Amino acid sequence: MPQTHAAERQLAMQPFLVPGLDALADWRLALENELASLERTLSGSDLLDPAAAAASQALRQRLASDKLVIAFVAEFSRGKSELINAIFFADAGRRVLPATPGRTTMCPVELSWDEQELPTLDLLPIDTRREAASLADWRAQRERWKRLSLDPSDTQGLARSLNEVTATRLVSVDDARALGLWSDTNLADNPPVQPDGRVEVPAWRHAIINYPHPLLQRGLVVVDTPGLNAIGAEPELTLGLLPSAHAALFVLGADTGVTRSDLDIWNDHLGGQGLASFVVLNKVDTLADPLATPAERERAIERQCSETATTLGITRQRVFPVSARQALAARLAGDEAGLAESRLPALEAALNADLLPQRQHVLAKAVISGVQSLIEHATRRLRDQRRANAEQMLELRSLRGKSGGRVAQMLVRVQADTTEFERCASRLAALRAVHMRMLRDALHALSSDRLREAVASLQATLGASWFNLRARSAFENLCNGLLDQVDKAAHQCAEIDQMLQATFKQLNTEFGFTLALTPAPDLAPFREELKLIERGYGRYFSVTRAIRMNAPAFSEQFQRMLMSKLRVIFENASGEVEAWNQMASQQIDGQFRDRRRGLKRRREALERIQLATGELEQRLAEVESQDARLMELLEAAHARAHALRRRAERGPVLAELSPDAIDTVTGGDAALLHSDGLALP
DSSP, rough: OOOHHHHHHHHSOOOOOOHHHHHHHHHHHHHHHHHHHHHHHHHTOOOOHHHHHHHHHHHHHHHHHOOOOEEEEEEETSSSSHHHHHOGGGGGGSSSSSSSSOOOOOEEEEEEETTTTTEEEEEEEEGGSSOOOOHHHHOOOOOGEEEEEEOOOOHHHHHHHHHHGGGGEEEEEEHHTTTTTOSSSOOOOOBOOOSSEEEEEEEEEEEEEEEOOOOHTTTTEEEEEEHHHHHHHHHHIIIIIIITSEEEEEEEEETTBSSSHHHHIIIITTTTOOEEEEEEEEEGGGGGTTOHHHHHHHHHHHHHHHHHHHTTTGGGGGEEEOOHHHHHHHHHHHHHHHHHHHHHHHHHHHHHHHHHHHHHHHHHHHHHHHHHHHHHHHHHHHHHHHHHHHHHHHHHTTTTTOOOOHHHHHHHHHHHHHHHHEEEEEHHHHHHHHHHHHHHHHHHHTTTTHHHHHHHHHHHTTTTOOOTTHHHHHHHHHHHHHHHHHHHHHHHHHHHHHHHHHHHHHHHHHHHHOOOOOOOOHHHHHHHHHHHHHHHHGGGGSHHHHHHHHHHHHHHHHHHHHHHHHHHHHHHHHHHHHHHHHHEEEEHHHHEEEEEEEEHHHHHHHHHHHOOOHHHHHHHHHHHHHHHHHHHHHHHHHHHHHHHHHHHHHOSSTTTOOOOHHHHHHHTHHHHHHTTOOOOO
């Protein structure tokens, strides 16, 4: 009984995200395994062509590597690192990230786990800001990073190693300017000058912690960002890392409220950016007034939350008063009452209820769509094989009791059918030529050459300075031109779709194919991504920012990031168009190959029967057995696909939890899951 109470207390003290992430990870693993099993079943019977197999493998890879990215954003000394410790790392028995006075995180930190790598802390020197390579480039050049090995069993050693992210250096003002960490126009943003004329700058530009913490092993990625100056100085952080997060926790100090720099961070990097943003009013314990009653203290906290929501232009429900220090101390001491008093569980419950069903919904939709496409493709190929078997069985049965002359007649007929079918080859060659020409036109609109031309045109318009009065209109013209390119590609795909639909219908009628074209790729999401880039990057072309952001180092990084983001969008769009066309081509080639193989088998069977009278019944039995096996295979594939779809629809959320735990964690969000078609079992 005491062990039961201890286990219950331990469960009550763990973060709300733990059971949800556990269930999500187990669900993803189960889906991946079932999809692999379905893929093996179909591949073993030659029912998957390379394109369909590649699509299935890509879906499995997505399930295996899916991450939930949560970014913590705050100005200095808001208790952000302490909040990360309280939510994720209290089980270490001590602080993991440095959060004591005077020990502030000075560079962006990513915490994740890659089982292909050893537990390490990788630190990118700040001097790399002098070079042209982007952060993405530096990720592939780890030899320039400082690497510290981490021992997961030594929590004290881990904490000491992570203190490196607080390291600073003293450099001259000229060096700080060269690093992009000194502004000659916004002096208020500059670090204080020391008596010897030097200024303090971060020692590191970026830190990546690869650590086998259970939550990180389950696919969680935590991004810890330092204050406004560091955020603004690193375009790849604001334009790449933050927008890719699934949620952002914006941490404010209850003792300071929303300061001017806090408001700048919110307006510039979070508000209106499409992120699921949670505002954390930390350090509410500092509002405690020993002379006030509990009700008065509660009203003071509520007033601070309401004023914060009004200032940021969000609903009160998105503001969470918390004491991270009290929560961490309570978790380390096993103090349930203290944890409840810290108010942290309410924030964790909101994260759990908002983020996990969202990731579940996205993945479930991808799996259901992928499995549907896979089974439709395999069913068509299996149907073709069964039809060929049926034709062969009909021929063989008609030969029972017939003379050798009858067999010879059948051979002549098969030869005629083969000759007639080969006429299809010239038709397919003409189709392929037209198809490839139309595909080249579609891909031309999405090519890297078109992208480089558009960006070069922008550069030519703006000249050396990317941040001037003409910049905004020139940037808008760039985005409009790229949107036109995507629309042009979509129009070309629609024409290809019409051409293939008509051709498939003719081939099905004349040659007995069962060709069926999947819907043309939807390029609308890529248009939306371009619009998001226009909104996100366009903010940097305002008059006020032109002065602040016109530093050469920032301008170069901005251009690299813009080109990188645009290139990814165009490459992904081009990849979808190419994959769709390739699947159509492979379907034609596969059915042509299968039909030719079937005619060859018919001829060989008749030739064997002509030579040996006992071959007829044996061959007939073989074909009938093969057909029965195909029927069993079809039933097994449909059963596996149905089970896989059911698991995807049911979802993980809280499939492993008791009803009481479901009520506790979701806070009533089970009804929302039902309404989204992701019902609990």
